[in-house]
Amino acid sequence: MTAVLQPGVLFGLCGAVLVGIGLFAIVTHPALLRRIVGCNILGAGIFLVFGAVARRGAGAGLDADPVPQALVITGIVVAFSASALAVALLKRLSELSVGEGRAAEPAAPRSET
Amino acid sequence: MTSVHATTPSGFLLVLAVILPVCAVLAIVACGPRSAARIAMTTLAAGLAVAIAIAMELVAGGTALSYVVGGWQPPLGIALRADGLSGAMIVMTALVLGAVGLFARSQYALHDGGGAGRAQTTFWILLLALASALNATFVGEDLFNLYVALELLTFAAVPLVCLDGRAETVKAALRYLLFALLGSLLYLLGTGLIYGQYGTLDLLALSQLSREDPALSAALALMIVGLLAKAALFPLHLWLPPAHAGAPAPASAVLSALVIKAPVFLILRLVLDVAPPQAAAVAGQMLAVLGAVSILFCSVMALRQARLKLMIAYSTVAQIGYLFIVFPLAAGSADLPPWSTIAWTGGALQLISHALAKSAMFLAAGVVYEAFGHDRIADLRGFGRVLPISAAAFGLAGLSLMGIPPSGGFVAKCLLLTAAVAEGYPWLAATILAGGLLAGGYVFRVIDKALANPAAPIVVQRAVPRRLEIVALALAAAAVMLGFLPLRPFEFLQIGRSGVSMAGLP
Numbered sequence: 001m002t003a004v005l006q007p008g009v010l011f012g013l014c015g016a017v018l019v020g021i022g023l024f025a026i027v028t029h030p031a032l033l034r035r036i037v038g039c040n041i042l043g044a045g046i047f048l049v050f051g052a053v054a055r056r057g058a059g060a061g062l063d064a065d066p067v068p069q070a071l072v073i074t075g076i077v078v079a080f081s082a083s084a085l086a087v088a089l090l091k092r093l094s095e096l097s098v099g100e101g102r103a104a105e106p107a108a109p110r111s112e113t
Numbered sequence: 114m115t116s117v118h119a120t121t122p123s124g125f126l127l128v129l130a131v132i133l134p135v136c137a138v139l140a141i142v143a144c145g146p147r148s149a150a151r152i153a154m155t156t157l158a159a160g161l162a163v164a165i166a167i168a169m170e171l172v173a174g175g176t177a178l179s180y181v182v183g184g185w186q187p188p189l190g191i192a193l194r195a196d197g198l199s200g201a202m203i204v205m206t207a208l209v210l211g212a213v214g215l216f217a218r219s220q221y222a223l224h225d226g227g228g229a230g231r232a233q234t235t236f237w238i239l240l241l242a243l244a245s246a247l248n249a250t251f252v253g254e255d256l257f258n259l260y261v262a263l264e265l266l267t268f269a270a271v272p273l274v275c276l277d278g279r280a281e282t283v284k285a286a287l288r289y290l291l292f293a294l295l296g297s298l299l300y301l302l303g304t305g306l307i308y309g310q311y312g313t314l315d316l317l318a319l320s321q322l323s324r325e326d327p328a329l330s331a332a333l334a335l336m337i338v339g340l341l342a343k344a345a346l347f348p349l350h351l352w353l354p355p356a357h358a359g360a361p362a363p364a365s366a367v368l369s370a371l372v373i374k375a376p377v378f379l380i381l382r383l384v385l386d387v388a389p390p391q392a393a394a395v396a397g398q399m400l401a402v403l404g405a406v407s408i409l410f411c412s413v414m415a416l417r418q419a420r421l422k423l424m425i426a427y428s429t430v431a432q433i434g435y436l437f438i439v440f441p442l443a444a445g446s447a448d449l450p451p452w453s454t455i456a457w458t459g460g461a462l463q464l465i466s467h468a469l470a471k472s473a474m475f476l477a478a479g480v481v482y483e484a485f486g487h488d489r490i491a492d493l494r495g496f497g498r499v500l501p502i503s504a505a506a507f508g509l510a511g512l513s514l515m516g517i518p519p520s521g522g523f524v525a526k527c528l529l530l531t532a533a534v535a536e537g538y539p540w541l542a543a544t545i546l547a548g549g550l551l552a553g554g555y556v557f558r559v560i561d562k563a564l565a566n567p568a569a570p571i572v573v574q575r576a577v578p579r580r581l582e583i584v585a586l587a588l589a590a591a592a593v594m595l596g597f598l599p600l601r602p603f604e605f606l607q608i609g610r611s612g613v614s615m616a617g618l619p
Contacts, residue, residue, distance in 0.1 A: 019302065026295055032287060039294045046302045053309035067189070068308060071257050075301060078264045082294050085268060089275070089287045096280035 012052035018045025032093075036086045043079040047072045118192040118254070118317065123170045124180030127193040127252045130163050130203060134245035138238050146234035150218055153237040157207070157214045160244055164207035168605075171200045177609025187315035192254040194317070196609030198452075198461060199251045202378060205465045206247045209370050209472050209588070214240065216476050216584040217363040220483065223578065232276050236364070242269035243367060250375040256304045256314040259379060260297060263343065267293040270372045273364040274356045285355035292342050292352045296376070299339030306332035320386045330392050333383060337396060340383075343376040346400075346437060347407035350430040354414075357426040362479020365422065369429045370472035374464055377436050381460075384440055385451050397440030404437030405544040412551035416558070421478045421488035424555055425471070431548060432467045432514060435529065436460055438541050442532040452610040456536075458603045459528030466521025466595045470513035473589035477503040477510070480581050486574045490559060495567030497560075502582035504563040509589035511556030513596075516549045521595025 022042025026035050050068040057065035137156035141149045170178055177196040184190070195203065217240075221233050246269055249262035267290065275286035308314055310328040323329060345353040353373075357365050380400070384393050408431050415427035439460030443451045451457055480503040481496060482488045497504035513522035526545055533542040 022298075026291070032291070035291055039291070039298065042295075042298050043301075046298060046305060049302065050305045050308075053305055056309060057312060065312075068305065071305075071308075074257070074261065078261060081268065082264065082290075085271065086287065086290050086294070089271070089283055089290065092275075092278070093280060093283045093287060096278075096283060 008052050008055040011048050011055065015045045015048030015052060018042070018048060021045070032090055036083060036090065039086070040079070040083055043075070047075060050075070118179045118181050118187065118194065118315075120181050120184075121174070121176070121178050123166075123174075124178050124193070126163055126167050126170065127178055127180045127195055127248075128182075130160065130167065130248040130252065131193075131245055133159055133163065134241040134248075138241050138245075141234065141238055141241075146231075149234045149237040150221070153241055154214055154218060156241060157211045157244070160248075161207040161211050164204045167195055168200045168204050171195070171197060171608050172605065175608060187255065187318060188313035191258050192315060192317070193252040194254045194609075195252050197604075197606045198378075198381075198610075200608070201461060201465060201606060202251045202374070203248055205468050206244065206251070206371055208591070209468055210240065210244050210367065212584050212588050213363045213366050213472060213476070216366075216479070216581055219578060219580045219584075220363065220479070223483070223575075223581075232278075235272065236276060236361075239269045239273050240363075240367065243273075243372065247371055247375055251378065254316050256307060256316065256319075258314075260301050260304060263297050263300065263375065263379070266372060266375055267297065267343070270368055273368060274360045276361055276364060279359075281355070282359040285352070285359045289352045289356040292349065296339040296342035296349075299335045299342075303332040303334075303336035303339070306335070316382060316386055323387050323389050325389050325391060329387075329389070333388055333392060333396065336383060337380055337400075340376040340380050341403070344373050344380065344433060345430055346403050346433060347410055347430065348403075350407065350411065353430055354423055354426040357429060357475075358420065358422040362475055362482065365426075365479070366472035366475040369426065369475055370468040373429070373433060374468060377433065377464070380437075381439075385443070394441070394444060397444060400437040401441045401538075401541060404434040405541060407431060407434030407437070408544055408548040409551070412548055412555070415555045416551060418555075419489060419491065421481060421490050421493070421559065422475070424490065424559070425474050425478055428474075428514060428552065428555060429467075429471055431552070432463070432471070435463050435467075435526070435545070435548070438529065438533075438544065439463075441538060442529065442536050442541070444536075450610070452607050454532065455528045456532035458606055459525045459532060461603070461606050462521055462528070462595060462598070463525035466513050466525055466592050469588050469592035469595070470510040470520075470522065473506050473510040473585045473592060474514075476581075476585035476588065477507040480577050480585060483575060483581070484573050484577045485571070490562060493559075493562045493571075494565045495563070495571045497563030498567075499571055499573055500577065500582065502579065502586050504560070506582065506585040506589040507563070508556070508560050509586070509593050511552070511560065513589075513592040515552045515556060516545075517553075519596035520593045521598075522592070524596050524598055 018041055022038045022045055025038030029035055050072045054064040054068035134156055137152050140152050177194055180193040182191045246262050246265035253259040253262055271286050271290045274289055275282040306328055311322050342349040357369050384396050411427045411430040415424045418424040439456050442456035443454045484500055513520040516522045516526035530542055530545050
C-alpha cells in the first residue's frame with residue numbers, strides 16, 4: 001500500500017489511467033470534438049508520466065530531475081497549439097456544413113459534431 | 114557517457130538549414146504579402162545552396178557534420194548531426210521544394226497576375242515552415258527535439274491540405290490532424306519512457322546504451338506505431354488519400370513527396386540505431402508484413418480510383434510500403450553492418466526516387482486539372498495531344514514507380530529484389546514484383562487515355578504556360594536519371610554511419 005502511495009508511483013499510475021481514457025475516447029468516439037478532447041486527456045496523462053519520471057530520476061540532493069519538467073513545459077505549448085488548430089478547423093468545418101445544410105438539406109444541419 | 118558530440122568546423126551549415134526558412138517566415142510577416150513570393154523563392158534557392166554545401170562537406174570530409182547547440186553537451190544540451198543519409202534527404206528536400214516553388218509561382222501568376230491573395234501568402238509561409246521542420250527532422254539527434262520538429266511539420270502540413278477552404282478539404286485536414294496528433298502523442302509517451310530508463314534522449318548515446326529491456330521495447334513500440342500513423346502505412350493510411358488528393362497541386366506534391374518521408378526516416382533511425390538487435394528483428398518483420406500489405410492493397414485501390422489525384426495518392430501509400438520491407442532485408446550481420454547492405458541503398462534510393470517521381474506526378478496532375486477543370490480519368494481521352502509535356506512527365510514518373518529501367522525506381526526495386534532473394538524472403542520478392550505489375554496497371558490506365566483518339570476534340574478551359582509543364586518534366590527526368598547510379602552499396606549513404614556503433618553489441 002505504501003509503495004503505491006509514493007508520489008512517483010501514484011503519478012505514474014494516474015498518468016497511465018489518463019492515457020487509457022484518452023486513447024479510448026479517440027478510438028471509440030465518432031464525434032470530432034470528443035476526439036480532440038480525448039487527445040487533450042491523452043496529453044495530460046503523458047505529462048503526468050513525465051512528472052513521475054522526473055521524480056524517479058531525482059538525484060544530487062534535488063527533489064526532482066529538472067529535464068522532464070522542462071520537456072513538459074514545451075510539450076504543453078505544443079499541445080495547446082495543436083488543440084487550437086484542431087478547434088479552429090472544427091469551427092470552420094461546422095460553419096461550412098451548417099451553410100451547406102441550409103442550402104441543400106435543411107433536415108440535417110448538424111452533420112459532424 | 115562514452116560518446117560526445119563535437120562541433121565540426123562546418124557544423125553551422127546545419128543550423129542555417131533549419132533557421133533560414135524561419136527567418137524568411139518572419140521576414141514575410143514583417144514585409145507584408147506583396148513580397149512573399151520573392152522572399153520565399155530567394156530562401157528556397159539559398160536552402161538549396163546550403164543543402165549542396167552540406168553534401169559537399171560530407172563528401173570532402175567523409176565524416177558526419179555535427180553541431181552542439183550552445184556548447185551544451187547532451188544529455189542537457191541538444192546536438193544536430195548530419196550523416197550521409199541525412200545529407201541525401203536534405204538535398205532531396207531542397208530540390209523538390211525549389212521545383213514546387215517555381216511551379217506554384219507560375220501557377221499563381223496564371224490566376225490573378227501574381228497578386229498577393231491571402232491563400233498565396235499562407236502557402237509561401239507554410240512552404241517555408243515545412244522546409245525548416247523537415248531539415249530539423251533530418252538533422253535532429255535529440256528525441257524530444259525531433260518530437261517538436263514533427264509537430265512543426267504537422268502544423269505546417271495540415272493547413273496546406275485545406276488552403277482552398279472547401280468543406281471536404283477542411284474535413285480531410287481535420288482527419289489528418291487527428292491521426293497526426295495521436296501519432297505524435299504516442300511518440301511523446303515513448304520518449305518519456307526512454308528518458309525514464311536511460312536518462313538521455315540523445316540518439317548517439319542511446320545507440321550505445323540500449324539493451325534488451327521491456328521498457329525500451331514498450332517505448333519503441335509506442336513510438337513506431339505513432340510514427341506509422343504519420344507515415345500513413347496500412348492500416349493507418351485512411352487519412353492520406355482525401356488529404357493529398359484535395360490539396361492544391363503544389364501542396365499535394367510536397368505532402369506526398371516529403372512530409373510523409375520524415376516519420377519514415379525516424380522509424381529507420383529508431384529501428385537501426387536505437388533498437389537492440391532482437392527487438393529490431395521483430396519490429397523489422399512486422400513492419401515488412403505491413404509494408405507488403407500496403408503495397409498490394411493500396412495498388413489495387415489505386416487501380417480502382419476514378420479521379421487522377423486520388424489514384425496518385427493511393428499510389429503514394431503503396432510506394433511507402435516499399436520503404437518498410439527494407440527492414441528485414443537490411444538487418445545486416447556481425448561482419449556486415451546494416452548500412453553496407455544493398456537493401457539499405459535500395460531503400461534510400463526508393464525514398465529519393467519516389468519523392469522526385471511523385472512530386473512530378475502531382476504537378477502534372479495539377480496541370481491537367483488547371484487545363485480541363487477536372488481530373489476524372491475517364492474524361493481525359495486524348496489529353497496527351499493537348500498537354501504532351503505533362504503526359505511525358507507523368508509517363509517518366511510512372512517508369513520510376515513501376516521500376517522499369519532506366520530509372521531510379523528500377524535501381525531501388527532491383528536492389529531490394531536481389532536482397533529479398535539473397536536473404537531468403539521469397540514472399541517479399543513476390544510482393545515487389547506484384548507491386549511493380551500493379552503500378553504498371555494504374556500508370557498505363559492514364560497513359561492509355563493520354564494517347565487515345567478522342568471521340569470529340571478535347572476542350573481546354575484555360576491555356577497552361579509551358580513553364581508549369583517543364584517543372585514537372587524536370588522532376589520526372591531527375592527521377593529517371595537516378596537510374597544511372599551503379600547497382601551497389603552507395604558510399605555516400607554510409608558516411609558517418611560507423612560513428613554509430615551497432616546497437617546492443619558489447
